[in-house]
Amino acid sequence: MHEQNKATGLDDFTRNYLYVLLGVALVGFVWWLSSLDFRVAEINRLLKADAELAAYPYSFRVVSLHNGVAQMSSPRSAELSAIQSLRVMYPQLKHRSAVSDEMVSAQKELARVQSYAGRLVKEQEGVNTVSWVLDKRWLENHGVNVE
Numbered sequence: 001m002h003e004q005n006k007a008t009g010l011d012d013f014t015r016n017y018l019y020v021l022l023g024v025a026l027v028g029f030v031w032w033l034s035s036l037d038f039r040v041a042e043i044n045r046l047l048k049a050d051a052e053l054a055a056y057p058y059s060f061r062v063v064s065l066h067n068g069v070a071q072m073s074s075p076r077s078a079e080l081s082a083i084q085s086l087r088v089m090y091p092q093l094k095h096r097s098a099v100s101d102e103m104v105s106a107q108k109e110l111a112r113v114q115s116y117a118g119r120l121v122k123e124q125e126g127v128n129t130v131s132w133v134l135d136k137r138w139l140e141n142h143g144v145n146v147e
Contacts, residue, residue, distance in 0.1 A: 057089040060117035068128035070121050073135035088142040
């Protein structure tokens with residue numbers, strides 16, 4: 001047995017196999033690290049730091065950024081009416097009619113704040129457009145079933 005084998009207790013095949021596994025793990029780690037989008041985190045910090053958005057009961061955020069398209073979370077979409085989301089954000093609206101003055105006002109405010117968040121994101125370097133995706137996790141965490 002070679003002196004090195006005695007020191008490590010591994011034969012040549014096992015040692016080479018471990019080197020290959022370590023290499024594969026390193027390549028996987030580098031690939032994972034390169035897939036992280038630090039720009040998304042930077043834009044989300046900007047959104048969190050904005051006083052107007054911070055005061056709103058829903059936190060708009062960028063979910064992904066690919067080829068100049070920023071996907072942003074939204075509590076409303078064609079799948080789910082804004083009314084359901086507004087009743088979560090504003091519990092005092094829970095029993096209000098969808099056409100009540102309070103609900104109409106809350107809908108207009110949601111549209112205004114969402115538009116404002118979208119404009120802030122579009123102003124960022126590398127962002128050409130914003131697309132909105134329903135924030136199903138937020139809704140489900142607040143008891144709204146989304147299918």
